[in-house]
Amino acid sequence: MGKVLHELDLWMDDFTIKKKFYIFYVVCVLIPLIVTDSVVFLTTAKFDRERREHEMFNIASTVEYSLSSMIGNAGEIGNSIYTNRDFEEFLSKRYTNSAEYVAAYQNFLSGTLLENALGMNSMTFTLYTDNDTIVNGGRVNTLDKLKNTESYLRLNEEAKSKGLFFVYDDSSSRITRERRIIYLQRLDFYDAETEKYLKIEFDYGSMVRTIKNMNYDNEVLICEGDRILLSNGQYGSYGSEFQRLDNATMREAYEHTISLYGTELTIYVKPVENSFLTSIRNKLPIILLLLAVNVIFPFWFVQIFNRSFTKRITELSKVFKSVDSDHLIPMPCEEGKDEISSMIRNYNRMVERTNGLIETVYKNKIHEQEMLVGRKNAELLALHSQINPHFLFNVLESIRMHSILKKENETADMVAKLAVMQRQYVEWGNDSVSIFQEIEFVKAYLALQKYRFGERLNYDIEVDRECENFKIPKLTIVTFVENACVHGIESKSSPGWIFVRIGRQGEGLEIEIEDTGSGMAEAKLTELQNNMCNADIEMLKGGGRVGIINACVRLKMVTENRVEFRVEGEEGVGTTVTIRIPCLQEGKTDAESIAGR
Template sequence: MIKKAIKFFGLDNIKVKNKLLLIYVLCVLLPIVATDYVFFNYTKAQVEQQQLQQYKASLQRLSLAINKQFEDAVYLAYNIMTDRRLNDCLERQYRSLDEFYDIYDDYMRDMLQTNTYMLNQIDSITIYTSNTTIPESTGYKHLPINVQDEEWYSYAVEDPYSFSIVSYYQDGHWYVSLIKDLNYYKRSNIQKILKINFKHSEFIDMLKSEKQEGIVCVIDGFNKIIYSNDDKYNNGFYTLNDIHTGSDDSVLEQDLDKSIGMGLWKMIKIVNDEDIAAAMVQPTRFIFMLALLNLIIASAAIYALSYSLEYRIDIVHSHIKRVRHQRFDIIECDEGKDEIGDLIREFNRMASTIESLIRDVYEADLQKKNIEVEKKQAMINALQSQIDPHFLFNTLESIRMRSVVKGEAETAQMIKYLSKIFRRILSWGNDNVTIKEELDYIKYFLEIQKYRFGNKLNYKMHVDEDVLNYIIPKMVIQPFVENACIHGIEGSSDNGLVIVEIKKSNSFVVFTIKDNGIGMSEHTLNSIYTSLGEIENISGSVGIKNAYRRLKLLYGDDFRFRMDSQCNVGTVVTLMIGTDKLAGFQNGEVEQNV
């Protein structure tokens, strides 16, 4: 079943790197994101519920406090209503003002003033009476002629046995009052109505004391806003419908105590959804940080594990590619002790074995070729031995001496140079010479060429003294000088000049051979450059090619070659050899190059 699933989804065709990424996404990233998403929504619901419970608790506290304020006022009104002495004073028929003021000063004034200052929420206490023998004074008023038109009066008449707390406008002012008909000791037709006005500030400050978001209101049975923690609505003109609420806003209600005359009064708290969402800031931040921490830890663990696998697999893959090009490099890394480590160790063992076998075969083949080279060299030596070098040297020396005897000094000198050149060519005991020795040989060659061409050829040598003792391969400069004379100067109708410069520049010894001969075209120059890299093509410029290949073989990247030429202007050849590859007599050793 598992094999079929692997084949169906093509899992074997997915790279290891992508497989690890797939594991990370499916087994780490998605589960963490999904879990945190569910946890966030659950936490959000719990926080919203908790926040609503806090708002409800706050609303209950405020409603209890409001009820207590009005309840105290009702108890005070009840004490006034049940005061028999006050009731007698209000129903008494006074014959004169003096009689009234005696009783007023003795009891009535102090009784009202004492009750007024007893509670902070009370602004004033007024008793309205139909007893015309009582003059209007502080706290006592006659019932107005049109009292039936007063809004507050209707509450006392409609239910004379209950306390009524009402809000109304009178004389351009907004009032909240407790109204009660003083009919507890009713013994006459005299009407007595108690009106206690409340201080708005006491209730508003109480609503503002709860430092929570949202609007809190006390509304009456007609949805008119009585008090609010928002001063905008504290003027008696607004209703609950005037407060703009969104579709997601929460409206909490709490009924006030009906038993103390508040009827359908209740408290309303309107909470904006943004206020509730603000409570989620800290939990959201915590959940986000927790999710981020989980992702970082999981990602770091997955990265470390995947890097351990991917890094070593890439190394093995890279070395396997090198095997295609016959490079059997050993993998050098911390192998580890898992299956990949075993694979690396087995690969190293295999590579070492294969390289050893190839080396054995190569050395055997090289030995065979060396034998063939030695055989050919022996044949050359046999040919050379057929012409005794001493015979050549002695013959040339005899010719030179006869030229001297005959007074032909120039001819004798040329024969001397030619003899030295032959001696150098036939002497292969050491393939390396100093730059000074190579320059002597070049000088002999140029003198002979000058003898041949006469005044048509001149030469100059500019050599730094500190490069003379460097060791270079024998006869690697001469082919370029010979090319300048034969192919550059000989074909020119003008007088020719060959300049040989050797100097040290930075970390290189620079050899420059210049001539003012016929030069060569760009096509010919490109052909020479191309032929330098062709091993099989040995026709034409054999000396230059052999010198180039010897220098390239010996010095590799530390040898640089450049040839510039223009028709009828001349040719410049530049050879550069790194000084760290050149040995000299000054450091006490001569490098033997093979």
């Protein structure tokens, strides 16, 4: 048996790959048949799903139209009453006695068709007023009858003039507990000083019957949040509290949101059982039998063809793993006349040439990396040289102004703080400093600026203790603080504040510099945001004010361009710069030695 298989392998190796695929196509013709059947199945299933979704959409649209029609009538009636002067005069008139009011009430109702219009639409209306000369009863009551109701409280709490409310009335004043649908509108068109309201109450049972009479097979739920208000199924009990929605059962339901007088309602249409899948399940044994016949028989032929491919391809795959090493391994087997054998022979020639080039290429790569590191160091040194005079001239100007204006001995204290700053400039042996060291430098800078601006400058610095040891590029934070002083506080005549906040943001840091200075226009904010996000060496070569761009370039270098900048503000109010750094190196002793811990 082994000898036969070996001869079969040799015979198959002499065929081209193109011929092998022709044989594969002929023998395995059933596989395309299965694929075709699968496409038909999926297409049919998709069509069935789209059909059901379209049906649910139509149901939701019909329910929405019915609700809008019923409740819209109430809104139209409310708008008519809202601008009707006869209603205003009837409700606002001060009556001398009960008889006068009763006569006015009967005369008023006899002259309006409102009662008939509401009755035809399964609605009842009631007017409420704070006029204490009326007699409670009929369609008009004093405001005391309304004030403690849920609909009144919610309308005033939400500061609306009209609203639709679904409430469950379990008050002791009612004989039976029941669900109620209420449209409540404030009547303040002519007189906003006195309270007058129109309440239209819908027949809850009539609404439920309207939905059930649509005779949909799908269950329809109308909800406010997770409260089930109306349903054509088991949730429409008139005398029980509103039930809560089970989100697990609504995962496949169609969802449609509508708004009626400020009340957000959601219409859920649950799908009926999938008849298509039910038919498939009933025929599952026959389908599995046909699938077995179509798969097992072609599989036996495929194994014969695969032996011709997989044996040598597996061996070739093993030698391909040597590409991870410094020396490629050639493949010993080159028998056969097909494309795989030709590929093996070409691979062996490639191995011979590649092994000779690896050493040369490897050396060139090392040399290229050394040049790249040298270039980055040169760029950093160039950035350092730009920073020194930028800060020094501002500080000397502060000392000069103070000496001219006050002539006090406090100059010595200013010079001491200047020494702290100057030491940061000249010690460029390491561009990274701890947050703690940078904040000490910021404090010295702001103290010097305090001498210059006096009461016009106030500042507050907040740093999480766990962030003090993290390393950042030197003179990063103070660059943004200086910008806040020069462009924020200096141009503002009234007192201003500068806030510096540093805290953790996930695995990284968030640095925020805020000033309450003169702020910037929106166009200027956008320009600054773009310059910071796109900062590079080329922008620095253009000269001008490069402090902020300098700091942004160095932050992008040390974070491999993962730092994020955001600039927010408003002209005349102030500016906030936020820097998010995803990850920084944490120092071990710098901050602790400086703080004396």
